[in-house]
Amino acid sequence: MNTQEIDTIVAAALQEDMPDGDVTSDNVIPPESVSEAVIKTKQHGILAGLPVARRVFEDLDPDVTFDALFADGDTVGPGDKLAIVKGNTIALLKGERTALNFLQRLSGIATLTSRYVAALKGTETRLLDTRKTTPGLRVLEKYAVKMGGGRNHRLNLSDMVMLKDNHIRLVGSIAEAVRRARSRIDPAIKIEVETTTLAEVREAVESGADMIMLDNMTLDAMKEAVDWVAGRTPLEVSGNVDLEGIRTIAELGVNYISVGRLTHSYQSLDISMDFI
Numbered sequence: 001m002n003t004q005e006i007d008t009i010v011a012a013a014l015q016e017d018m019p020d021g022d023v024t025s026d027n028v029i030p031p032e033s034v035s036e037a038v039i040k041t042k043q044h045g046i047l048a049g050l051p052v053a054r055r056v057f058e059d060l061d062p063d064v065t066f067d068a069l070f071a072d073g074d075t076v077g078p079g080d081k082l083a084i085v086k087g088n089t090i091a092l093l094k095g096e097r098t099a100l101n102f103l104q105r106l107s108g109i110a111t112l113t114s115r116y117v118a119a120l121k122g123t124e125t126r127l128l129d130t131r132k133t134t135p136g137l138r139v140l141e142k143y144a145v146k147m148g149g150g151r152n153h154r155l156n157l158s159d160m161v162m163l164k165d166n167h168i169r170l171v172g173s174i175a176e177a178v179r180r181a182r183s184r185i186d187p188a189i190k191i192e193v194e195t196t197t198l199a200e201v202r203e204a205v206e207s208g209a210d211m212i213m214l215d216n217m218t219l220d221a222m223k224e225a226v227d228w229v230a231g232r233t234p235l236e237v238s239g240n241v242d243l244e245g246i247r248t249i250a251e252l253g254v255n256y257i258s259v260g261r262l263t264h265s266y267q268s269l270d271i272s273m274d275f276i
Contacts, residue, residue, distance in 0.1 A: 049072065
């Protein structure tokens with residue numbers, strides 16, 4: 001993440017939360033009031049989003065101090081104080097919910113990701129995320145995946161060629177789709193092909209794909225694909241992979257497993273902010 005990306009997202013979130021100010025704090029709290037608050041977690045998990053929370057308060061008042069007591073990627077537990085925030089009381093109140101929303105959700109993603117990574121421990125398979133993210137928040141959510149120990153797949157449609165079933169159906173064949181893409185893109189851009197059968201896997205390899213996705217295949221079909229490819233092309237498994245079954249898939253010998261639920265089916269971490 002870079003500062004500009006964070007600032008753009010934070011500004012939009014604050015505008016959404018108070019399009020015409022905070023009619024409660026602005027009219028109840030003396031403008032000169034100064035306070036101190038502690039941000040703490042009530043659950044075990046992996047922390048992510050502290051720099052974003054910091055920017056929320058700094059955007060509201062540059063004089064606010066945000067003393068982080070942990071770092072993103074750290075393991076935290078119930079009662080742990082994550083940060084101390086000091087400054088103008090109204091600014092702290094205005095930023096409280098937005099900062100917590102970011103922290104809770106990003107930490108939830110990092111925590112879920114860490115569980116999948118733990119399930120893969122001891123294998124050569126690496127965990128990837130997907131583009132199944134909240135619109136406008138992809139850069140933050142993919143950052144949270146990294147904090148949980150996962151890896152980012154393509155960030156957007158510009159990053160790499162991904163020939164999925166609809167592309168192939170419209171073009172006519174995997175070979176032709178790969179040929180067209182290869183003839184027009186920068187050589188540095190990778191081409192991945194989505195496959196559902198061993199015949200498609202063979203066609204993708206023979207067409208020169210840089211990576212092959214095994215989409216919603218049975219375990220037997222995946223194993224057959226792994227054996228036939230024999231390391232010539234990296235293989236990614238995708239489609240309804242859950243925490244209970246991911247290790248079984250990894251032990252087949254695939255290179256990557258992508259999991260959409262990392263960013264669409266996580267549970268937010270319970271984090272609060274209490275004024276001292």
